[in-house]
Amino acid sequence: MTTVADKLARKSSQKSSSKQVRLRLVYIDFWSALKLSFLAAIAIAIVTVVSFLLVYLVVDTTGLIGKVDEFFTSLSDGGVSIRQFIGLPQVMAFSAIVAILNLVVVTVMGAVVAGIYNLAVKVTGGLLVGFTSN
Known part of the structure; x- marks a missing residue:
């Protein structure tokens, strides 16, 4: 007849290379989440500004803005120029x-x-998370 204590003793005699811990995440600190999301938002904002700049530079270098400007100028008999609305300062x-x-x-x-x-x-009841130590 085996008891729970015998099973635990058998398990403890088997040495594993790493220790496993299972923890339950039951609370996220509001201010920590706010600070972390703010830092992520700053990174996203920097990427947004740089990507807008690069896309504008590529489109301007290829001459696409000039072609669109010529098209709208020909349609409006010289009254509307896209360059007035799409320039580097406006894009930035x-x-x-x-x-x-x-x-x-x-x-x-x-x-x-x-x-x-x-x-x-x-x-x-929270999220069960497992950790191991190597």
Whole structure:
């Protein structure tokens, strides 16, 4: 007749190379989630501004803006020029506005997700995470 103590003794005699720990994530700190999402939003904002700049430079270098400008000028008998609306300052201003809006939205969404997770943990019991040490 084997008892639970005998089974545990047999398990403990088998040495494993790494120790496993299973933890349950039951709370995400609101301010930590807010700070982390803000840092991620800053990275996304930098990528947004740089990508807008690179796309504009590529489109301008290929002459696509000039061709579109000629097309609209011919349609409007010289009254409308695309160059008035699409230039480097306008593109950079638009990219800055988009980056700032993304910064706010991503930061708020990170905080909202942390709050929703903290509420959902009360129902589900949390997320089971396993760790090993090597």
